[in-house]
Amino acid sequence: MRAFQILIDGFAISALYALGATGFTLIFGVSGVLNLSHGAIMVAAAVAAWAAASVLGVGTYAGALIGVGVALLTAFLTYFAVVKPIQDSRRIPTEEKEIFVLTGTLLWGIMIQELIAYFFTNNAKTVLPIVEGVVEILGVRTPKNEIFTAIVCCLVIALLWLLVNRTRTGKAVLAASMNPRGVTLLGLELTNIYIVVWGIYGILAGIAGVLLGMFLGVSSYSVGPLTASAFSIVVLGGLGSVSGSLIAAFVVGYLETLTAYLVSPAYRTIPALLLLVFVMYIRPQGLLGRR
Amino acid sequence: MASFFTSRLFFVSLALVIIAATLPLYVSGYVLGLLTVAFYFGVFAMAWDLLFGFAGEVNFGPTFLIGVGAYTAGILNAQFGWSVYLCIVLGALASVVAGLVLALPALRVRGPYFGLTTLVAVLMLQNFIVVFADLTGGEIGLTIPDVITINAGANYWIALGFMTISAAILYGLSQSPIGLVLQASGQDPVQAGALGFNIVKHKLAAFIVSAFFSGLSGALLVFYFGTASVGTVVDVAVGVNVIVSAVLGGRRTVLGAALGAIFLIVAGEFLRPTGELATFIVSAVALLVVLFFPGGFLGAALSREARS
Numbered sequence: 001m002r003a004f005q006i007l008i009d010g011f012a013i014s015a016l017y018a019l020g021a022t023g024f025t026l027i028f029g030v031s032g033v034l035n036l037s038h039g040a041i042m043v044a045a046a047v048a049a050w051a052a053a054s055v056l057g058v059g060t061y062a063g064a065l066i067g068v069g070v071a072l073l074t075a076f077l078t079y080f081a082v083v084k085p086i087q088d089s090r091r092i093p094t095e096e097k098e099i100f101v102l103t104g105t106l107l108w109g110i111m112i113q114e115l116i117a118y119f120f121t122n123n124a125k126t127v128l129p130i131v132e133g134v135v136e137i138l139g140v141r142t143p144k145n146e147i148f149t150a151i152v153c154c155l156v157i158a159l160l161w162l163l164v165n166r167t168r169t170g171k172a173v174l175a176a177s178m179n180p181r182g183v184t185l186l187g188l189e190l191t192n193i194y195i196v197v198w199g200i201y202g203i204l205a206g207i208a209g210v211l212l213g214m215f216l217g218v219s220s221y222s223v224g225p226l227t228a229s230a231f232s233i234v235v236l237g238g239l240g241s242v243s244g245s246l247i248a249a250f251v252v253g254y255l256e257t258l259t260a261y262l263v264s265p266a267y268r269t270i271p272a273l274l275l276l277v278f279v280m281y282i283r284p285q286g287l288l289g290r291r
Numbered sequence: 292m293a294s295f296f297t298s299r300l301f302f303v304s305l306a307l308v309i310i311a312a313t314l315p316l317y318v319s320g321y322v323l324g325l326l327t328v329a330f331y332f333g334v335f336a337m338a339w340d341l342l343f344g345f346a347g348e349v350n351f352g353p354t355f356l357i358g359v360g361a362y363t364a365g366i367l368n369a370q371f372g373w374s375v376y377l378c379i380v381l382g383a384l385a386s387v388v389a390g391l392v393l394a395l396p397a398l399r400v401r402g403p404y405f406g407l408t409t410l411v412a413v414l415m416l417q418n419f420i421v422v423f424a425d426l427t428g429g430e431i432g433l434t435i436p437d438v439i440t441i442n443a444g445a446n447y448w449i450a451l452g453f454m455t456i457s458a459a460i461l462y463g464l465s466q467s468p469i470g471l472v473l474q475a476s477g478q479d480p481v482q483a484g485a486l487g488f489n490i491v492k493h494k495l496a497a498f499i500v501s502a503f504f505s506g507l508s509g510a511l512l513v514f515y516f517g518t519a520s521v522g523t524v525v526d527v528a529v530g531v532n533v534i535v536s537a538v539l540g541g542r543r544t545v546l547g548a549a550l551g552a553i554f555l556i557v558a559g560e561f562l563r564p565t566g567e568l569a570t571f572i573v574s575a576v577a578l579l580v581v582l583f584f585p586g587g588f589l590g591a592a593l594s595r596e597a598r599s
Contacts, residue, residue, distance in 0.1 A: 085582050092585045095478065099349055100581060102406070103538055106531060107578040114571035224527055228414065235407045270418050273411055280408050284400040 004138045006254075006261050012146045014253025015153035016212055020226070021233040021245045022157060023204035029177040029240030030197045031087075033101050037078055037109030038205065039226030040116075045071035045206040046213030047116050047220075050125040060130045064210045067127070071206025072199065074112065079198040082108045109223060117220040127213035149211045156207055157246070160200070164242075173197055177240065229269075232276050238289020247287060251275070295466065300593070304546065308455050315444035323447040327515060329556040330450035333549030334457045334508035336536035338501040341461055343534075344543035345470055346497040347477020348397050352409030353505060353533040355393060358416050358525035360386035360506025365433045365519035366426060375437045379510040386506020387499050394498035398491060410527070417525050432520030439514050446515055453511060454549060457504050462545045464500065473497055474543075535577045541587025550588055 020042060027033050049067025052058050058066070082104045086092060092100050129145040136142070164170040176183045176193045184190055212218055212226075233252050237244030252272045260268045279286065295301055315323055339353045364382030367373045373381075396408040420427045427433055440446060464470055475483040476490040484490050513519045523529065532555060540551025555573065562569035584591050 082578070082582070089582075089585065099343070100585065102349070103534065104578060104581050107535065107574045107581065110531070110574040111571055111578065114567065114574065118567045118571065228410065228527075231407060232411065235404065239404075267418075267422065269414070270422075273415055273418070276411055277408070277415070280396060280400065280404065280411075284396075284404050 001139055002261065005140045006257050008137060008140055008142055008146070009261075010254040010257035012150045012215065013257055014250040015150045015157075016208060016215065017229065017233055017253050018246050018249035019153045019156060019204060019211070020208040021230045021237075021249050022160065022242055023201035023208075024230045025234045025237070025240055025242055025245045026173075026177075026204075027197055027201050028234065029242070030173055031083075031176075031194050032098070033083055034098075034105075034231070035078065035083075035201075036102055036106040036227055036231075037082075037112060038230050039223040039228075040109035040112035041071050041074045041078070041202070041205045042209030042212060042226050043116060043218050043220060043223050044074050044112055045209030046127055046218040047120055047125060049210045049213055050127045051120065053128045054125075060128050063127065064130065067210040067213070068203060068206035071209055072202035075198050075202025075205065076195075078105065078108060079194065084194075109227065113220050113223040120220075122220050124217045124219040125213065126217035127210060129214045145214055149215050152207065152211060156204065160204070160242075163200070169196055173200075232272065235286055236276055236279055238286030241286070241288040244286055244288030300546070304458075308451070311451055312448070315447055320443040323443045325556065325560055326553070327443075327447050327450040328512070329553040330447075330454040330549075331508045331512040331515070332533070332536065332552040332556055333454050334504055335533045336540065336548035336552040337458060337461050337545050338504040338508070339533050340537045340542055340545050340548040341465060341473075342497055342501045343537065344545070345465055345473040345477060346494055347474075348494070348497075349406040350393070350409045350501075351406045351534070352393070352411075352413040352530055354525050354527070354530040355409060355412040355416055356386050356389055356502045356505035357509035357529075357533075358413070358420075358521075359389040359509075360502075361509035361513045361519050361524040362420065362427060362433070363506075364510035365435050365513045368437055368514075369428075369433055369435050370426065372436075375439060375514055379507065379514065382510030382513075383503055383507040386502045386509065389506070390498040390502025391495070393502070394495055397494065397498070413525065413527055413530060417521055420521055420525065428519070430521060432518045432522075435513060435517050435519065437514065438517050439511075449511070450515070453508070457508070458546060458549055461500070461504065465545050469493065469496070535574075539577055539580050539587055541590035541593075544587070544589045544593070547587050547589030554588070 020038075024035060024038050027035055045067040048070035049063045052066040053060050053063030083101055086097060086100045086104055129143075129148070131144045131148045133144050134141050135144055135147070164174055172183065172188055172193055173196060175186075176188075176190065180190060183193065209218070229252070233248045234245050236252065237246070237248030252275075255272050255275065256268050259271050311326075314326070335353060335357055338356075339350060342348045342350050360382040363385035364378040367381055368375060368378045393409060393412060397405050400408065421429050424430070439449065472483065472488045472493050475486075476488065476493055480490055509524055512524065516523065533552070536552035536555050537548040538551070539554065540549065541547030555577075558576070559569055559573055562572050565572065580587065586594060
């Protein structure tokens, strides 16, 4: 009974983590950027969906769409206003660009977080779920919304896999993550590929944010923990490795759920952090990472 | 080194310290209290700059070192009643141990991987404090019975003196041959090693020095506040402020980091009337500096002097 509950709840959480972390790792794999405004973009999507659906009353579907749209816009803004200027800057030495991108996106994330807190307060917001009600699965009362979340996450990840492996654009993205110089030599504009990747990232982060808002609710305080969890999942799986992130997301998701059910919700994040430290010591490149 | 004592930077710093030392004669206790915190923060930022600017280690968890020092000192005083000065010294030593723990992964992994390890160290410390609430006061914070002094002027002078001495030591170290080796090993460890320098030894030394000053400053801050809480010495947000201070003031300048910290804290206070937007404005200004003046305040000033 309890085992089934852990299995079901853990799956939904893990799928959500996987979706959130995939976009993050994709950007790192292709352009070497660690986007520390990730949590802020997810929260912006959820809050936009909440405001559209609950305040303006446009309906749950339109609200969700608006949320994803806001995330897409914010992602492009992050790229054009923060990341690209730093990458193109001549005054920043190449070996220090990494720390500048990290600092820049971190500050940008704080700005988004503070704006959300200013206009929508710090209160937790729950986005109206698209499907309501509960069903019994194997004797566990499960909200339909939780099943919906898991299905959407899996579908989106499957779509992403098709996009990357089966379309021309996707193959260009994959090639750029393997060898950027080679892609440029083949006559593809690297900037265009980056724009595509940031677009994909925005949509993924938006969907993950809106679903998170429906499933658990968000507030401007979730920004830091969300970024940290995406960061640790991605490092656990190996920076830049999408399949590694998927595995790591399920490991972390189930580890957290197990701890929350069997030990205490207060210790929820500790085992995952311990595992992360352990992996960093014995295998610094992560589960499936390349050095 | 001798040329430093005749340089413009030296005279400007000397003048600033003398002016700062006379402040208690004519400003209110409120301003002194603000600056006292800012000075301790300045030491955090300078210690961070030694690791990042010189050793090239991206330490996202300055508050791990600060927090270990602060909480060790606080717990020894609050739970065991040891004397304030002993607690401060032991806090700094505990921080050095924490620095060595942090240095172990740094010798194995680089860049973002090391950055994440340090971030995880902070989160672990935070969880540890909440889980062992009986000992640490948990989320509410630890109330500390003793303080160094309650006189605002004396507290201010202690902080100013501490920051000045730390700045002199850290700046001197950064300009010494050791600082040059550190800089070389931060930029190209393989080549620096090939030139015959012991990189491991130098990096460990950098971690120990940085941790010592972070912990000492954290312990002093705890005895100034009279409390130790996650929100003031451990939270990731505090660490972000330390990093932003160093980048704002100018990385690889040590002294700039202290300027950045003082600016950040004073600006935050000036913007208090704007309410919740204060953090937004400070972050936006910091982002603009990062984008348009990547050298920071002191970096921009020094490069202008070098050109003229």
